[in-house]
Amino acid sequence: MKSKPGRFGRFGGCYAPETLIGPLQELSRAYAGFRADPAARRELKAWLKDYVGRPTALSFAARLTRTLGGAKVYLKREDLAHTGAHKINNTMGQALLARRMGKTRVIAETGAGQHGVAAATAAACLGLECTVYMGAVDMERQALNVYRMRLLGAQVVPVDSGSRTLKDAVNEAMRDWAASVRTTHYILGSALGPHPFPTMVRDFQSVIGREARRQILRAEGRLPDLLIACVGGGSNSIGLFSAFLKDQDVELVGVEAGGEGLRTGRHAARFAPGAQGGSPGVLHGAHTYLLQDRAGQVRETHSVSAGLDYPAVGPEHAELFESGRAAYVSVTDREALAAFHLLARQEGLLPALESSHALAYALKRVPKMRRDRIVIVNLSGRGDKDMDTVRGSHG
Numbered sequence: 001m002k003s004k005p006g007r008f009g010r011f012g013g014c015y016a017p018e019t020l021i022g023p024l025q026e027l028s029r030a031y032a033g034f035r036a037d038p039a040a041r042r043e044l045k046a047w048l049k050d051y052v053g054r055p056t057a058l059s060f061a062a063r064l065t066r067t068l069g070g071a072k073v074y075l076k077r078e079d080l081a082h083t084g085a086h087k088i089n090n091t092m093g094q095a096l097l098a099r100r101m102g103k104t105r106v107i108a109e110t111g112a113g114q115h116g117v118a119a120a121t122a123a124a125c126l127g128l129e130c131t132v133y134m135g136a137v138d139m140e141r142q143a144l145n146v147y148r149m150r151l152l153g154a155q156v157v158p159v160d161s162g163s164r165t166l167k168d169a170v171n172e173a174m175r176d177w178a179a180s181v182r183t184t185h186y187i188l189g190s191a192l193g194p195h196p197f198p199t200m201v202r203d204f205q206s207v208i209g210r211e212a213r214r215q216i217l218r219a220e221g222r223l224p225d226l227l228i229a230c231v232g233g234g235s236n237s238i239g240l241f242s243a244f245l246k247d248q249d250v251e252l253v254g255v256e257a258g259g260e261g262l263r264t265g266r267h268a269a270r271f272a273p274g275a276q277g278g279s280p281g282v283l284h285g286a287h288t289y290l291l292q293d294r295a296g297q298v299r300e301t302h303s304v305s306a307g308l309d310y311p312a313v314g315p316e317h318a319e320l321f322e323s324g325r326a327a328y329v330s331v332t333d334r335e336a337l338a339a340f341h342l343l344a345r346q347e348g349l350l351p352a353l354e355s356s357h358a359l360a361y362a363l364k365r366v367p368k369m370r371r372d373r374i375v376i377v378n379l380s381g382r383g384d385k386d387m388d389t390v391r392g393s394h395g
């Protein structure tokens with residue numbers, strides 16, 4: 001499926017400004033060295049076990065399964081990882097790589113602040129300086145996460161250009177990196193951007209899929225029939241899917257943010273059909289699917305969950321979509337909130353609103369499946385960060 005390094009079929013690549021080509025090549029080489037070095041892999045594994053808290057559990061959702069009356073539902077519990085989501089898997093990996101490269105400083109972009117917190121956490125425990133770029137609008141909306149990052153010793157820099165949200169923060173982080181690469185590594189937050197980021201971030205998140213595969217084989221003695229994960233940039237989903245790509249009998253479904261409904265135009269469903277959906281183009285260094293108007297201007301997106309509110313998607317998903325190996329669907333804000341409440345009451349879990357999207361699709365599919373079927377839903381994070389949103393939605 002992968003033709004050249006950094007290519008996923010016709011997607012991916014490295015469409016970066018000249019000033020970043022050198023740094024990206026240096027990073028590719030360093031990452032290849034990291035991967036080939038058993039001592040480096042052992043060190044990452046130790047951090048994931050002793051600090052992050054891996055392996056995370058694979059929980060059988062007994063009450064939910066009974067209520068839905070169809071397939072057996074298992075939840076992969078990334079909500080149990082340190083900082084409350086899967087993002088730490090990637091930031092620990094990249095921070096260790098940065099240290100190995102002799103860098104003393106890391107930078108990151110963040111939308112809701114979850115990746116910023118995970119980057120600041122990894123930087124703190126490895127003794128690296130950390131700067132996080134965040135849109136000024138997002139800083140206001142996510143004041144508590146700004147405070148968290150500062151407590152962890154990070155400098156948070158407001159970005160006042162463009163729509164003053166995530167995509168503008170990515171631009172600013174890339175500008176910083178081009179000027180500071182001698183001392184600095186850029187910890188990109190999802191399986192996005194120019195090569196080698198989509199491959200590297202997938203690899204760091206693939207621990208989710210490897211664990212889930214081992215755990216379901218132990219629990220059920222066979223592979224699952226269906227995997228469901230939400231897709232923002234695409235890192236938690238590709239991390240889960242990657243261990244099952246060759247198992248053609250395992251159905252893979254990515255769930256995007258349908259926002260207020262596809263017809264309203266207020267959503268982030270890049271793979272939605274027709275004029276409301278996305279189309280191939282280049283954003284932030286990769287050829288992929290993105291939401292753009294006819295003139296190629298990037299469209300505004302909307303989702304109740306900040307982590308899914310991004311106009312492009314990781315290039316490997318674009319390839320999985322076009323090849324048909326994975327399917328992509330969307331659920332609305334309202335459906336995600338309903339799923340949040342159901343999981344809270346039936347399983348004692350408050351999921352992140354991002355993860356609630358994956359769950360909302362499970363609620364539609366599972367009742368139609370036979371009882372001997374097995375579904376794994378990736379619970380990418382916990383919902384503590386979303387309490388204000390949930391309370392404000394009178395769900």
Ligand SMILES: *Cc1c(COP(=O)(O)O)cnc(C)c1O
Pocket residue numbers: 085086087114115189190191230231232233234235236237307308352354355380381382
């Ligand atoms: C950031 C985030 C996401 C979306 O990012 P992906 O790269 O698509 O995984 C999903 N869930 C949670 C809890 C997040 O914090």
